[in-house]
Amino acid sequence: MPNKVQKMQKTIFKKRKSKISAIKTITFIMAFIPIVILVAIIISLLLNSRTAIHTGGWSLFSAKFDASSRLYGLLPAVWGTFLVILVAMIIAAPVSLFLAILANDFSIGFLGTAVRWALGVLSGIPSIIFAAMAPVFFASFIWPKFAGKGLTETALLKIAQYSTLPLNGSTLLGGILLSLLIIPFLSPLMDDAIKSVPHTFKEASFSLGADRWHTLINVTLPSAISGISSALMLGILTALGESVIVAFAVGFEADKIPVPLFDILKKTAPLTSSIVGFSAGGFSPIQNGALLTSIGNFAGLILLVVAFVFLGISTYLQIRFKKRFIP
Amino acid sequence: MKITAILALIVSVLALILGWLSLAVTSLEAYPVPLLGALFLTLVVLFISICISHKETKPSIIIFAILALVSAIILRALPEYLHGLNINGVIHRSIISALLLIGIGVPATCYSLFYLLGATPRAYEISRYPLLVFPIILVASAYTIIIFKIIATGAPQVSWSLIITPFKSESWPVEVWQNGWPNFVSKSTLQIGLLNSILGTFLLMVLTSIISLPVGMGIGIFVHQYAGQRLGGVIRFSTTALRAISGIILAITALSLLHIVNGTLHRTFLNYLIQGFGYYPNGTLQIGRSSFLFASIFVSLLVIPIIARATEEGLNSLPKDIREGSLAIGTSEEHTLTHISLPWCLPNIITGLVLGCAEAAGALSIIFLMAGTGQLGVNPLSETTSLAYFIFDSRFGAQMGDTVQTYMGSYQYAAAFLLLIITVGLTVLAMVLKNKIARRYKAI
Numbered sequence: 001m002p003n004k005v006q007k008m009q010k011t012i013f014k015k016r017k018s019k020i021s022a023i024k025t026i027t028f029i030m031a032f033i034p035i036v037i038l039v040a041i042i043i044s045l046l047l048n049s050r051t052a053i054h055t056g057g058w059s060l061f062s063a064k065f066d067a068s069s070r071l072y073g074l075l076p077a078v079w080g081t082f083l084v085i086l087v088a089m090i091i092a093a094p095v096s097l098f099l100a101i102l103a104n105d106f107s108i109g110f111l112g113t114a115v116r117w118a119l120g121v122l123s124g125i126p127s128i129i130f131a132a133m134a135p136v137f138f139a140s141f142i143w144p145k146f147a148g149k150g151l152t153e154t155a156l157l158k159i160a161q162y163s164t165l166p167l168n169g170s171t172l173l174g175g176i177l178l179s180l181l182i183i184p185f186l187s188p189l190m191d192d193a194i195k196s197v198p199h200t201f202k203e204a205s206f207s208l209g210a211d212r213w214h215t216l217i218n219v220t221l222p223s224a225i226s227g228i229s230s231a232l233m234l235g236i237l238t239a240l241g242e243s244v245i246v247a248f249a250v251g252f253e254a255d256k257i258p259v260p261l262f263d264i265l266k267k268t269a270p271l272t273s274s275i276v277g278f279s280a281g282g283f284s285p286i287q288n289g290a291l292l293t294s295i296g297n298f299a300g301l302i303l304l305v306v307a308f309v310f311l312g313i314s315t316y317l318q319i320r321f322k323k324r325f326i327p
Numbered sequence: 328m329k330i331t332a333i334l335a336l337i338v339s340v341l342a343l344i345l346g347w348l349s350l351a352v353t354s355l356e357a358y359p360v361p362l363l364g365a366l367f368l369t370l371v372v373l374f375i376s377i378c379i380s381h382k383e384t385k386p387s388i389i390i391f392a393i394l395a396l397v398s399a400i401i402l403r404a405l406p407e408y409l410h411g412l413n414i415n416g417v418i419h420r421s422i423i424s425a426l427l428l429i430g431i432g433v434p435a436t437c438y439s440l441f442y443l444l445g446a447t448p449r450a451y452e453i454s455r456y457p458l459l460v461f462p463i464i465l466v467a468s469a470y471t472i473i474i475f476k477i478i479a480t481g482a483p484q485v486s487w488s489l490i491i492t493p494f495k496s497e498s499w500p501v502e503v504w505q506n507g508w509p510n511f512v513s514k515s516t517l518q519i520g521l522l523n524s525i526l527g528t529f530l531l532m533v534l535t536s537i538i539s540l541p542v543g544m545g546i547g548i549f550v551h552q553y554a555g556q557r558l559g560g561v562i563r564f565s566t567t568a569l570r571a572i573s574g575i576i577l578a579i580t581a582l583s584l585l586h587i588v589n590g591t592l593h594r595t596f597l598n599y600l601i602q603g604f605g606y607y608p609n610g611t612l613q614i615g616r617s618s619f620l621f622a623s624i625f626v627s628l629l630v631i632p633i634i635a636r637a638t639e640e641g642l643n644s645l646p647k648d649i650r651e652g653s654l655a656i657g658t659s660e661e662h663t664l665t666h667i668s669l670p671w672c673l674p675n676i677i678t679g680l681v682l683g684c685a686e687a688a689g690a691l692s693i694i695f696l697m698a699g700t701g702q703l704g705v706n707p708l709s710e711t712t713s714l715a716y717f718i719f720d721s722r723f724g725a726q727m728g729d730t731v732q733t734y735m736g737s738y739q740y741a742a743a744f745l746l747l748i749i750t751v752g753l754t755v756l757a758m759v760l761k762n763k764i765a766r767r768y769k770a771i
Contacts, residue, residue, distance in 0.1 A: 023661055024553055030545025031554065034565045037628060041572075044580045095466050098459045106452075106459060117758070122470060124754025126689020128715045129743050132722070133473045140472070144353045148408060148417035156417070166416045180469055211448045213455050234571070241573025243692045248722060258415075265415040272575045279579055279696060297583070300576045307572045315564065 042304065049298035051291055060298060065255045072295055074302065076254035079261075080171065080268035081306075084246060085239045087175025087264055088182055093232060095179075096187035103187075104194045105202075105216050116191070123184035130177045131248035134169075142166060142173050146265055171264040174249035178239050186235040193227025193321070194220060226321040233314035237307055243272035252277030271303050331376040332443040335369040339435035342366055343461060346428030349421045350465070356407070359424040363399035366435060367392050377442060391434055398427040433461055474747075481744025489741060492520030494702065494731055519735060521742060523701035527619070527712040528688050528749065530705055534623035535687040536680055539630040543683075544676060546631065547638025552664065570632040574692030581625045582696055585617060603710045605703025615710025617697040622711040626690045630683035637679025641672020678760040685753035688746065691715040700731040714746040 052060065052072070062073035099119065103112040143149045147165045148156050156165075166172070197220050205215040221228070246269065254269040269277070278296030342362050349355045370392035377385055402424050409418040436457040444450030498515035546566060550559045588601050603618030645668055653663045694711055700720065701712030721732055721739035 023548075023664065027545040027549035027553065030542045031549035031562050033542055034546065034569050034628075034631065035562065038565050038568060041576060041580050044583055045576070048579075048583050091466070095462045098463055102459055102463070106456070120758045121751055121755060124685055124751040125473075125747065126685075126691070126715060126750050128689065128691045128718050129477065129747060130473065132718050132739060132743055133476065136472065136476050137469075140351060145419045145422045146416040148419070150353060150419075151408065151417070170416075176469075180466070180473070183466060212452050237571050241571070241575065241692070243573065243575040243578075244695065244719065260414060263415055272573055275575050275579060276696065279582055293582075293586075296579055300579050303573055304576055307576075308568070311564075311568055311571050315567075 045297050045301045045304065049294055049301055051294035052298040055291060056295070056298075060295070063257050065253075067292070074271075074274075074295070074299055076257050076268055077271045077274040077299060078302065079257050080250070080254045080274075081240065081270035081272075083171045083258075083262070083264055083268060084174050084178060084250065084270050085236055087172060088178035088239045089232070089236060091176065091179035092182040092186055092235060096183050096235075097190055097228070099183070099187040100190035100194050101216065103191050105212055105220060116188070119184045119187050123188075125181075125184075127181055127242055127244050130181050131245040134173060134177060134245075134249040137173060137176065137249075138169075141176075142170060146170070146172070166265045166267070169249055169251045169267050171250055171266065171268055174246045174270075175264065177245045177249050178242060181242060181245060182235050182238055185238055186231055189231035189234060190228050193224045193231055196227065196321075197223045223324075224321075226317045226324070230314045230317035230321065233310050233317065237310045237314070240303065240307060240310070241272065243276060246270050247273040247276050271299050275299050275303070328376045328380045328442065331369070331373045332439050335366075335373045335435065335439035336443055338362070338365050338369045339432050339439055342428045342432035343436060343457075346425045346432055347465065347468070349425040349428070353419055353421045356421060356424075359428055360399050360402050363395045363402065363428070363431070366431065367395040367399065370395065370435060370438075373439065373442065381446070385438075387434075388438055391431060391438070395431050395435075398431065402427065429461070433458055436461075477740060477743050477747055481740035481742075481747075484738055484741035485744055489519070489521055489738070490525060490745075491522055492518050493522040494518060494520050494700075494735060496731075496734060517734065519738075521714070521717070521735075521738065521745070523705050524712055524714045524717045524742060525745065526705040527701055527716075528714045528746070530619055530707065531623055531626060531690075531694075531711070531713055532684045532687045534619055534707060535627045535630050536684055538624060539627035539634055539683060540676075540680060542627070543631045543634025543679070544638050546635040547642065548664070548669075550635070551639050551642040566632045566635050569628050574629065574690070577625050577628055578693050578696050581617070581621070581693070585621075585697060599708065603703070603708055605709040613703055615703055616699050617694075617711050618709065619705075619707045619711050622694045622697065623687070625693045626687050629690060629693070630686055633683045633686065634676065634679040637675045637682075638672060641675030642668055644675075645671045674760060674764045678757050678764065681753050681757040681760065685750045685757070688713070688753070689715055689750050691719055695719050702731065714742045714749070717742045718746065 055070075056072045060072055060074055062071065063075045064071045064073045065076055099115055103115040107115075147167055201219050201223055202215055205219045210218070250273060251267045251269050252273050253267070254274055258266040258268055275296045278292045278299065345355060345358055345362055349359070370388055374385060374388045374392065377383065377388070402420070405420050405423065407420050409420070409423075410416075437454045440457065441450050441454035444453060495516060495518040498513050500511045501514045503510050503512050546562065550562055554562060585601065588598055599614075599618075601618060601621045603615035603621070605613055605615065649671070650663060650667060653667045654660070658666070691713075694713065695716060698712055698716040699710035700717075701710065703709045705712070717731075717735075718739050721736045721742075
């Protein structure tokens with residue numbers, strides 16, 4: 001008799017175990033999909049950028065891009081990326097920090113909830129809508145302020161040439177539109193960072209007689225600094241990867257580094273939109289040559305490396321932030 | 328002292344308003360210089376009155392007063408248009424005056440508010456609000472311009488007939504009998520409508536969620552339930568990396584896949600599957616740039632991380648007692664997972680799915696290199712198109728001789744309006760669901 005019971009138990013146990021392992025295998029396979037795809041993307045980029053490395057060599061990192069004279073330097077595009085992100089973060093970082101502060105420490109009544117809801121609604125606006133608004137911002141801001149809208153043609157020609165005016169796109173416009181995209185994304189992350197500072201810290205500060213502003217400046221923000229900078233890294237990452245807005249507002253070509261280095265009124269296309277230009281955007285019926293497509297893949301490789309660096313820093317900061325507050 | 332503080336407050340708020348306005352308008356050139364002069368005077372008076380009543384000297388106020396005077400002098404000396412210095416463009420004076428007005432107006436407002444409220448600690452707190460709020464007002468006005476422009480231009484264009492008719496522009500020869508002889512006359516129809524783009528958006532959403540829901544849930548369950556510390560970390564990192572690396576990288580990977588398929592001479596089923604196809608009404612087979620199925624596989628790479636994160640959060644939030652109670656009455660691990668844990672995190676998954684749908688509706692960075700205008704019809708195997716691509720195409724398509732855009736380019740605001748309704752509606756839905764979930768946690 002005990003044998004029979006043992007046998008039954010064994011079969012039941014086996015059945016259960018096999019069922020468990022079925023779910024485990026399925027989820028195991030699914031969990032490896034992102035890793036496999038990431039590796040596949042890297043391999044595809046490497047394979048496709050072989051032609052570019054063969055023809056270009058080290059000149060891929062030179063400071064001039066001119067397809068007619070066989071100069072394929074990607075440094076202008078890298079610099080353009082830096083400039084666009086700089087403009088976007090100068091606008092977006094303080095504003096989203098202030099929004100996060102208003103939602104937390106300086107909230108009055110429903111202000112915090114209202115700020116969070118407004119940010120949530122704004123985060124639903126896709127990037128193409130900001131991009132499509134580039135002409136509106138150009139007509140109402142860039143043209144009158146930076147391109148001499150009020151001047152007559154002769155007066156304008158006396159002081160500047162048409163080719164140097166920011167008439168169809170500039171880094172500044174791209175940066176402004178990018179910052180509008182980033183703020184609803186960045187501010188909730190900063191909000192989380194500020195929210196997760198333990199209450200005891202603030203209460204200790206209050207009990208010493210400090211007011212809310214002093215507590216914010218001297219206690220809350222320094223404690224949340226690694227969370228905030230991790231959020232900033234993620235914001236930079238979003239700005240880095242955005243391609244539609246910069247394609248609309250900056251353009252596709254980065255042929256040389258702007259002469260005053262920080263001239264944001266020139267069109268210096270960042271890496272993302274240069275990739276669009278290289279790989280013959282789907283809107284053009286003429287396909288670019290294999291070489292330019294390959295250079296696009298190489299630029300994608302650069303972008304990937306930069307993105308991984310920022311992602312790594314952000315992940316490290318997040319881990320540090322967690323270690324600090326969660327014992 | 329109160330009177331001087333009120334005076335300073337009024338002048339500095341006026342300066343702020345003028346700065347805000349002159350960011351957008353160029354015709355207010357007469358006002359900044361006198362206003363900065365008035366700001367200088369009121370700040371000096373405020374400084375003196377503080378010296379008298381509080382018996383303290385506040386050097387920072389006098390510094391800002393001097394700054395106001397200096398900037399008034401600078402503005403007076405500047406010509407209307409600045410150029411040269413190797414800088415591209417002709418800079419108008421108003422942008423400089425706006426920056427100066429804002430830069431001095433914000434601290435002046437803070438100081439005058441502080442002394443108006445009696446220089447108490449509470450007043451100190453309140454006097455920090457202008458500093459926090461004014462940049463937000465600037466950015467909020469930019470958002471307002473965008474949303475107002477889209478609604479004001481797009482909403483009047485949208486009509487029921489625009490939504491339910493597909494775009495059609497065809498011309499074909501018709502045999503007409505004239506005087507006993509056949510004569511060929513070219514006949515054409517033109518239908519204006521956005522139906523294909525709208526249906527394409529929804530199809531993209533549906534296909535993306537069908538693909539990404541099982542994968543995302545699988546990743547979330549595996550990371551929470553089975554993976555160790557290290558493996559879980561690797562999987563989590565690569566999942567976030569998929570979302571964090573730029574969409575354009577995914578797009579060029581998809582493009583190189585398409586190029587491989589393009590290179591093959593024989594048209595096999597795989598070609599049609601990846602590239603998509605459709606028939607024109609006269610029966611000719613037309614091959615698209617990429618099919619909905621192919622595009623939605625790549626779009627779902629952006630949605631998988633959202634759903635995986637949502638599933639994991641939901642599983643983490645399950646109270647331990649419930650799970651252990653289920654295990655204690657003898658159910659298996661798997662039974663607990665399917666009957667206790669997953670139903671518990673279902674609202675989280677739905678929230679993630681709704682957010683993912685909003686993402687898919689607006690996802691352009693993946694598809695804009697390979698989508699088409701949608702004249703080949705809408706089914707999973709035809710050419711990709713969506714509202715977002717329509718807006719993108721309205722800028723570049725008409726230059727390239729695209730028939731849709733030559734007739735419908737002016738409808739981009741209508742498309743933007745519809746897209747805005749879809750994505751914002753889905754996002755608000757997700758937020759409402761999130762709030763419901765948060766309330767459930769409180770109940771336990």
